[in-house]
Amino acid sequence: MFNEKIIDPAELRHWGGKIELYWIYTSGEAGDRFFKALKDEDKFIAAKCKKCGKVFFPPRMYCEFDFSETEYVEVSGEGCVRAFTVAKLDKNEKPLEKPEIYAIIDIDGTDGCMIHLLREVEPEEVQIGMKVKPVLKDKAEREGKITDILYFKPS
């Protein structure tokens, strides 16, 4: 039987490769309005269906239940915690110095919600139903992205 093995790893060869991926994803018309209002006016925009009255957050151009148009309304951006999870590892599975709390936040005055970070609160103190409010970046540093909201904190 021919059972030759490679003993020296330097003898073993490989090919390296890289997959090029690059994309730009625009916010769309309603999303654009939301981010621009957040960036320039510190405002939170939702969209109310002209027919059924459902309030979408983040805003949509059309109601997904009866296809009628929506109108933009301003909301406070405050809300309450619907669900949360505590992350102790980062995305590369390295332990975090301080755990991060991710929460689904039901936004007041809307039927929608937002997933964001909770800070200025200990993981043990977070409760479902807890009232929270957003903390925004300095106006000069805002880019029109979801990270313009730094985190939510108890109100």
Place this chain on the structure above:
Amino acid sequence: MSVGKKDISCPPEAPGTPLKDSDIAEKKVTYVEDHPDIRYAWTAGQAISRFLNELKKGKLIATKCNKCRRILFPPRMFCELCYKPIDDWVYVKDTGTVQTFSISYIDPDAKPLEKPVIVAVIAVDGASKNMAFMHVLGEVEPEKVYIGMKVKAVWKPEEEREGSVTDIKYWKPIEG
């Protein structure tokens, strides 16, 4: 939600919002972008590792199965017909025969090439039937290439070789 016929009206067409590259460049619209760094390494395995290392020495190596008596090229560690490990390493010649070829006028990005590239499957002398590998032909005009043409490898100088198939620059026709 109720199912069935509903009183729904929707616009006959949704025209959309056309965007120009400049709208993105001038940040007229909000967007997110990403450029993930996705890398991989694919090991060559025992047989191809040795094949590549032998290329650096200017040699073509194959493996041999003593049961079906075939010379396997490019080499592999297992005979797929006899379903058993191969028995030995053997060198094959750096001459061969064009089995099939294709003339490419464009590069991998579909850009026109100044000079067309002739890609050929070359059956190497010393290896068994149906054993061949792909490479490029040189020192020959595309219209002069034919199936069955005898060719010989043109190697890079030894100091420039790096253990890659590109250590053979191209294959050129053998005169006569």
